[in-house]
Amino acid sequence: MNHPMETDDALPLECENLERFLGQEEARVHVLRGVSLALQRGYTHAVVGPSGCGKSSLLYILGLLDRPDAGQLAIGGRPVAGLRDDELSRQRNELLGFIFQFHFLLQDFTALENIMIPMRQLGRWNEPTMRDRAAHLLDAVGLGNKLHRPSRHLSGGEQQRVAIARALANDPEVILADEPTGNLYTANSTRVFTLLTELVRRENKALLLVTHNPAIASACDWVLTMSDGQIVEQQYNPRDRESDKSDHVGE
Amino acid sequence: MRPSLYIGLRFTVSRKRSLLFSLLGVIFGVAFYIVLQAQTQGFEQYFIKTILGTSGAIVVSDRYQNRYTTFDNAQGGTVMSGQQRRKYYEGITDAAEIMRVARQFPNVLACAPLVQGNITARGDFQTEIMTVQGIDLELQLRATALRDQIIAGNLNDFRVNPSGLMLGSLLADKLQLKVGDNVTLLGNGGERKAMTLSAVFRSGVNAIDERRGYVTTRVAQALLEKPSMISQIIVTLRDPDRAPAMSMHFERLFGHRARSWQEREQGNLQVFSTLRISAAITVSLIIMLAGALIFNTLTMTVLDKVREIAILRSMGYRRLDITVVFVFQGFIIATLGSILGAGFGALLTYGISQIPIKVRGVLYADRFLVAWDVHHYIYAAIIAFFAVLTASYFPARRAANLAPVDILRGSGQ
Structure with a gap:
């Protein structure tokens, strides 16, 4: 029997009634209270809300880095509940791209090598193809001239752009980002967001990003407002998707 | 990768x-x-x-006889009780036959008979008590490393001269002898032989080099007044690690004491x-x-x-x-x-x-x-x-x- 969320034209990522508690006994906090959402291909989704409302916790569960205490989660229409850790790892590698607020690059590797790390685990491409692809991605984020620079010698903004390129390395269906432009100057912030938006629309991927930046949020197709562990509002921003270049982001 | x-x-x-x-x-x-x-x-x-x-992996020596206590039981029969200490008889009975049988074992490389006892050696200046071994040179060379242990003189002099003598290096030093010197060997029963030092050997073990000397079997038998006696048979093995098991087997088979090198050098x-x-x-x-x-x-x-x-x-x-x-x-x-x-x-x-x-x-x-x-x-x-x-x-x-x-x-x- 198929799962209720399984359909022929499955959504790339969806969840129903996610519950999550953190801490023990008196310190136990109910951080997610029945969160449901569905990401659509070709659309950008922003999650906004005050600090501590559960945005990052939601992102970690959607990114298969944490398990919910209740509720259901499906990627590409396939439920992930009960999957073994190895299978969750495989799905993270193949289907999800994660961008953290603090880039988290491997300091002992160059920019190019950092991008090739998820590709090596995927095992889909040979070494020259991986190199070409990594170089292309770095070029796209404006670091085509810093391929072989050790990541510890890049500025914070450059490291974040490498992290974004790394999230795209395995051509994931879904990109999850935790304040990806939080540490970037306006120009870079715009450039990165434009890159992500164009990629999502061109490649028909889904982007969910957590942000405190109202300009970025308003430039997304959907804005999900969270408060006290719940999605209290979902707002759709209809726009001319062909001509919209999100030039105003970060201003 | x-x-x-x-x-x-x-x-x-x-x-x-x-x-x-x-x-x-x-x-x-x-x-x-x-x-x-x-x-x-x-x-x-x-x-x-x-x-x-020098002494091989196994040394077969004195013949032994098991001794038991016997007593009559109530039914008029005789019962054998616990084994007492063995009784040993000096020397080997039919050494040639024991060597012939021993050589049948695949692990046995060579056998050499010898007669051994203590005598006195007198040089021009010194007199020392020594352990004389009467050997069959060819068999001894096959069973031991004697050829490599010669540091002065040569084996051929010993081979051709019935009065030839080989001494351990430390013993030769103590007697202040060099190759070609004359030595008098005195048996405990008064037998006396004039010998010539043909060669000096060094085994590397001081206990041997300061006491041992080689003569022919006949000379040793005469000095020790034990005509036709063989005291020991040296047995060399291809795999010396198997000596303990083989010596136990030889002991039972031949009815003679057989000691492995591990037993002899336990200390x-x-x-x-x-x-x-x-x-x-x-x-x-x-x-x-x-x-x-x-x-x-x-x-x-x-x-x-x-x-x-x-x-x-x-x-x-x-x-x-x-x-x-x-x-x-x-x-x-x-x-x-x-x-x-x-x-x-x-x-x-x-x-x-x-x-x-x-x-x-x-x-x-x-x-x-x-x-x-x-x-x-x-x-x-x-x-x-x-x-x-x-x-x-x-x-x-x-x-x-x-x-x-x-x-x-x-x-x-």
């Missing part, structure tokens, strides 16, 4: 100081193991080689065995220290890399991959440490073997004796791999079991 191996390699080379400290621990551990084994076994093997080359061998255990304890402590160093280093690496571990997990690396990343670092250290340690150990062993040292106690040697044995290197590598991989495994498991989300929640720039 598998991704986790690639990452493990990069993590290892990126921490050069930690790598160096860990490597030094393994290199010294492996090298010390090799050097200590080479030293202790060097003296031991030299001693065993000398013993085997000396125990000293070597104690030395080897002492060396093993020292080396184990060194290798354990190296293991602790590596455990500490890798634990520090894990703590240092928690964020990287979380990132790798977020990119789809499995727990097993993370374990491999860190165990592989241990593998690199163990491999490099074993190779470099083996080279360093060989260098040290060679250096030690060149140290001039006058050993004149149980053994005779002019420099440090070392054993070159590939097994020392293999065992050292096995111990190093075991210690290092064990020391790597626990930090690796710890790394693999870290929950990425906990690290990511608590991490900031």
